[in-house]
Amino acid sequence: MTVRISQSLIYSLLTAQLIGCTVGPDYVRPEAKVTSEFKESKGWKQAQPRDTMLSGKWWEVFNDTRLNELEEQVAAANQSIIQAEAQYRQAQHLVQAAQSAFFPILNLTGMANRFRAASGQNVAVSGVRNLFGVAGAVAWEPDLWGSVRRQVEANTGSAQASAATLQALRLSSQAALADNYFQLKALDAQKALLDETVDAYSRTLQIIKNRYAVGMVAKSDVMQAETQLESTRAQAVDLGVQRAKLEHAIAVLAGKTPAELTLAPAPLNIQPPSIPVSLPSELLERRPDIAVAERSMAAANAQIGVAKAAYYPSVNLAATSGYQSSSLDTLFTAARRYWALGPAGAALTVFDGGAKNAQYKQAIDSFDASVAAYRQTVLTGFQEVEDNLAALRILEEEKQVQDKAVTAANQALALIINQYKAGTVSYLDVIIAQTVALSNRQTAVQLHSDRMSASVQLVKALGGGWNVAMLPSEDQAGGERKWTDYLIFPVD
Numbered sequence: 315m316t317v318r319i320s321q322s323l324i325y326s327l328l329t330a331q332l333i334g335c336t337v338g339p340d341y342v343r344p345e346a347k348v349t350s351e352f353k354e355s356k357g358w359k360q361a362q363p364r365d366t367m368l369s370g371k372w373w374e375v376f377n378d379t380r381l382n383e384l385e386e387q388v389a390a391a392n393q394s395i396i397q398a399e400a401q402y403r404q405a406q407h408l409v410q411a412a413q414s415a416f417f418p419i420l421n422l423t424g425m426a427n428r429f430r431a432a433s434g435q436n437v438a439v440s441g442v443r444n445l446f447g448v449a450g451a452v453a454w455e456p457d458l459w460g461s462v463r464r465q466v467e468a469n470t471g472s473a474q475a476s477a478a479t480l481q482a483l484r485l486s487s488q489a490a491l492a493d494n495y496f497q498l499k500a501l502d503a504q505k506a507l508l509d510e511t512v513d514a515y516s517r518t519l520q521i522i523k524n525r526y527a528v529g530m531v532a533k534s535d536v537m538q539a540e541t542q543l544e545s546t547r548a549q550a551v552d553l554g555v556q557r558a559k560l561e562h563a564i565a566v567l568a569g570k571t572p573a574e575l576t577l578a579p580a581p582l583n584i585q586p587p588s589i590p591v592s593l594p595s596e597l598l599e600r601r602p603d604i605a606v607a608e609r610s611m612a613a614a615n616a617q618i619g620v621a622k623a624a625y626y627p628s629v630n631l632a633a634t635s636g637y638q639s640s641s642l643d644t645l646f647t648a649a650r651r652y653w654a655l656g657p658a659g660a661a662l663t664v665f666d667g668g669a670k671n672a673q674y675k676q677a678i679d680s681f682d683a684s685v686a687a688y689r690q691t692v693l694t695g696f697q698e699v700e701d702n703l704a705a706l707r708i709l710e711e712e713k714q715v716q717d718k719a720v721t722a723a724n725q726a727l728a729l730i731i732n733q734y735k736a737g738t739v740s741y742l743d744v745i746i747a748q749t750v751a752l753s754n755r756q757t758a759v760q761l762h763s764d765r766m767s768a769s770v771q772l773v774k775a776l777g778g779g780w781n782v783a784m785l786p787s788e789d790q791a792g793g794e795r796k797w798t799d800y801l802i803f804p805v806d
Contacts, residue, residue, distance in 0.1 A: 336460025337626070338619020341467075341612045344685050346692040349594045354703035368590060368779035373492055375587045375773075380580070381495055384568055385488055391569025392487050398480040405473035406793035412469045413792060415462040418454035423447075423636075446645050449636025459626045464619030471613030473791035478605035481780055485602060489774040491567040493767050496582070498560040500763030501553050503582040507759060508550035511752055515543040518731075522741070535741040542745055546752070582762055586706065586769040592776060594696065600777030601695050605785060607688040614681040621677040624670050627662035695775065702772035709765045716758050723751040 368375070373385045389395065427445040457463060519539040525531045565575035598604055635653040639645040663670065730747040733739045798805040 335458075336463050336619060337622045338460070338464055339615060341615040343608060344611070344688065346598065346689045348598065348692070349696070352591065352594055352696075352700055352703060354700045354707060355591060368773060368776065370779045372773050372778045373488065375589065376492070376584055376769075377587075378495075378584055380577070381492060384491055384495065384564065387568040387570075388487050388491055389484060392484075392567060393569060395480070395484050395487060398476075398483045402473070402476040402480050403793070405469070405476035406791060409466065409469045409473050409792040410795065410799075412462065412466040415455075415465070416457065418452050421451045421453075423449050423451070444640050445638065446640070446642055447636060447638040448645065449634055449638075451632065451634040453630065453632045455628060455630050458629060459623040461620055461623035464616045464623065468613045468616035468620065470788050470791045471609045471616060474785050475606045475609035475613065477786050477791070478602045478609060481784070482602035482606060485774060485778040485780065487567055488778070489770050491564055492770045494560045494564050494567070496584075496766040496770065497763060498557055498564070498577065499580055499582040499584075500759060500766070501557045501560070502579040503759045503762070504756060505550055505553050505557075505579065506581065507752075507755055508546055508553070511748075512543065512546050512550060515539070515546055515748070518744075519543055530737075531741070538741055538745060542748065582759070582766075584766065586765045589769060589772055589776070591699070591703070591772075597695055597699065597776070598692060599782045600780060601775075602777065602780055604688070604691050604695055605782050607684070607691040609785070611681070611684040611688050614677070614684040618674070618677045618681055621670070621674040624673065627660045629658075629660045631658050632656055698775035699772070702768050702775055705768040706765065706772065709761060709768060713758070713761050713765065716754065716761055720751075720754045720758050723747075723754040727751040 371382075371385070373381055425445075425447045427447075428442065429445070430442045519536070522531060522535050522539045526533060526536050561575065561577055562572040564577070565572045568575065592600060633653070633655050635651070637645050637647075637650045638652060639647075639650040644650055727744075727747040727750075730739060730743050734741060734744045796805075
């Protein structure tokens with residue numbers, strides 16, 4: 315049987331008996347700077363329809379089956395995410411621990427005493443005596459000033475921040491995997507380009523060797539062609555180190571050892587998708603890191619109330635009832651029963667060297683710091699969106715120019731080779747033309763990789779389809795309780 319204990323129920327049952335108050339400021343979310351539109355969204359190719367937002371499985375916009383499989387493994391097996399899930403459960407139990415202060419404490423005691431009074435004492439019965447007792451005691455400190463309520467409020471805010479932290483980590487891990495995945499495919503494309511170039515250089519070298527054999531070219535042409543060929547092969551081999559590291563990183567993000575994951579080379583044939591960009595005002599509701607900062611700010615505000623309540627007197631109520639007898643046979647008879655109301659007391663600290671005042675000011679300072687952190691997180695969120703919008707726009711323009719450069723370099727290379735065969739230019743001119751053509755093709759592949767990376771980072775900057783409505787409510791932040799949770803011993 316599972317019972318959900320809501321804060322409202324706890325308040326009504328345990329604090330309605332006394333007219334108490336809740337000291338400290340009520341939380342109101344501070345304002346943060348928000349622009350009406352993104353600066354870099356002008357000219358942005360918006361996804362259609364406009365109101366289509368990213369889904370929770372945002373990586374599906376790239377339409378890559380292998381990527382989809384890997385991303386699903388992140389949520390299920392990534393150890394950092396599993397750690398964050400445990401930390402969220404820990405935060406929920408801290409809420410429950412704070413809520414327990416609403417309830418009275420019940421103690422049961424039993425005793426057995428066998429003793430002999432010293433000689434000369436005025437006792438009713440001399441010699442060896444027995445004394446048995448059983449008692450139950452109840453103690454309760456009513457929440458007159460709202461200290462417990464504020465602590466529950468603070469712990470609830472921290473639990474919600476922990477839930478948002480979990481989502482932020484999940485989004486970060488998923489984005490890191492997608493980024494590494496596209497970088498790996500870009501290396502595969504670079505490797506394919508270099509392998510293709512090696513084949514072309516090999517054919518050219520053979521032609522030059524044949525020409526050298528009949529005395530048409532100098533030995534230096536053969537040596538230059540061999541140098542260029544082996545240098546290109548070395549570049550292709552060197553890419554293997556980077557690729558292995560990326561593959562290992564992807565495995566760890568998916569919760570696997572590097573030995574458990576092997577990704578076959580695949581072409582980078584995916585184009586950056588059109589990504590729906592929300593309004594700037596909506597960004598505050600869609601980024602989990604902003605939700606972390608906002609909920610942490612709410613928790614810090616509640617701690618001011620906790621610190622302020624410490625100025626007021628504390629009241630303790632107690633009651634005891636039990637049985638006491640010199641014989642077990644008569645222990646539970648009416649004549650052996652006793653009871654007591656109290657001790658009841660109130661305590662007020664009149665001097666503590668300024669400790670409470672310092673703690674109260676510290677709580678205010680902590681809240682002020684959290685407000686600044688929240689506003690900075692908002693500004694950083696806007697910056698990241700603007701950065702990636704600008705990157706995608708500029709990289710798209712660069713791609714169009716680079717495509718023309720690749721075409722021109724290939725045409726120039728073909729022309730230079732024909733001139734070399736005709737004997738009108740030296741082989742050095744061929745090497746220069748080949749180097750320029752290869753460099754431009756490599757730049758085109760790198761541009762494609764950069765555009766894919768910017769697309770992933772834009773999705774991340776927009777929150778990856780998350781919404782603040784997905785945060786646990788105040789009741790959910792306290793977790794679910796079974797009736798066995800109220801026992802004095804653990805039951806799994």
